[in-house]
Amino acid sequence: MEAIAGNRISVREVGLRDGLQSIATIMPSAVKLDWCGREFAAGVSDIEVGSFVPPKLLPQMADTAEIVAGARKLPGLTVSVLVPNLKGAERAVAANAMKLNYAMSVSEGHNWSNVRRTVADSVADFGQIVALCRQIDRSERPVVSGGLATSFGCTIEGEVDESRVLRLAVELAELGAQEIVLADTVGYGNPAAVRRLFGAVRRELGDLPLAAHFHDTRGLGLANVVAALDVGVTRFDASLGGLGGCPYAPGATGNIVMEDLVFLLESMGYSTSVDLAALIEVRAFVQERLERESFYGGIAKAGLPKHYRPVLAGG
Numbered sequence: 001m002e003a004i005a006g007n008r009i010s011v012r013e014v015g016l017r018d019g020l021q022s023i024a025t026i027m028p029s030a031v032k033l034d035w036c037g038r039e040f041a042a043g044v045s046d047i048e049v050g051s052f053v054p055p056k057l058l059p060q061m062a063d064t065a066e067i068v069a070g071a072r073k074l075p076g077l078t079v080s081v082l083v084p085n086l087k088g089a090e091r092a093v094a095a096n097a098m099k100l101n102y103a104m105s106v107s108e109g110h111n112w113s114n115v116r117r118t119v120a121d122s123v124a125d126f127g128q129i130v131a132l133c134r135q136i137d138r139s140e141r142p143v144v145s146g147g148l149a150t151s152f153g154c155t156i157e158g159e160v161d162e163s164r165v166l167r168l169a170v171e172l173a174e175l176g177a178q179e180i181v182l183a184d185t186v187g188y189g190n191p192a193a194v195r196r197l198f199g200a201v202r203r204e205l206g207d208l209p210l211a212a213h214f215h216d217t218r219g220l221g222l223a224n225v226v227a228a229l230d231v232g233v234t235r236f237d238a239s240l241g242g243l244g245g246c247p248y249a250p251g252a253t254g255n256i257v258m259e260d261l262v263f264l265l266e267s268m269g270y271s272t273s274v275d276l277a278a279l280i281e282v283r284a285f286v287q288e289r290l291e292r293e294s295f296y297g298g299i300a301k302a303g304l305p306k307h308y309r310p311v312l313a314g315g
């Protein structure tokens with residue numbers, strides 16, 4: 001197992017994007033910002049607050065610029081947004097987002113259904129996004145992350161060739177990605193595949209930060225996290241209460257559950273800087289405002305073990 005510097009693991013909330021985009025309820029902007037503020041206060045310092053996709057496609061995300069502006073008033077919070085193309089990146093830059101999470105799919109079918117372009121065109125788009133950001137003064141320049149959806153399989157094409165994922169990860173890194181995210185968008189991944197694929201990307205890309213975006217669609221989300229930790233992944237996406245779902249599987253669970261992820265990591269000796277008791281209160285706050293949606297996870301239901309103590313960073 002590779003050592004993780006200072007035992008520090010970064011957990012990022014994606015429920016405001018991945019969660020809210022997959023449910024019918026449209027959350028009012030003021031509630032989104034309240035959620036951001038509360039979760040930041042609980043110690044989550046990276047929140048994907050929305051996405052810059054056409055509002056006609058995702059009305060839930062129509063207020064993303066406003067949420068970015070509000071969230072940027074929280075000092076120390078990394079305010080990130082998902083962008084699917086150059087146009088989205090332009091809107092994200094105009095809105096003053098601190099981090100652009102570019103997302104494209106590895107499989108042609110999934111990429112086409114999402115963004116109506118070939119994988120090669122999406123790679124080219126990413127190059128233009130990096131160029132756009134490099135025109136911005138260093139002090140204001142957003143971080144650009146390169147995300148590969150359907151890295152562990154695709155609902156349209158089934159199996160996804162691992163060498164293809166590796167090649168695309170290298171291409172995005174060469175174009176200037178400051179982080180590579182492998183996403184198990186549809187919950188097809190398993191710990192062996194996670195170890196193999198992230199391990200291969202790690203060997204190819206050296207110290208470039210790697211992030212994992214797992215869904216718990218088939219119950220393997222946290223097992224996949226443990227496998228990713230084994231090969232040096234230090235950043236994990238999750239959503240409070242596992243909010244969200246899978247557009248191809250009605251009733252399926254969504255992202256891995258943030259509270260359970262924090263519990264897993266802290267129990268294993270990694271520091272997340274998150275106050276888990278406070279996080280469970282934020283979950284209750286969000287759940288009250290989304291009464292018709294399903295919330296998942298074990299820790300919020302069962303409570304913390306009596307001997308639970310958070311890990312201190314650097315220990």
Ligand code: ZN
Pocket residue numbers: 018183185213215255
């Ligand atoms: Zn997702």
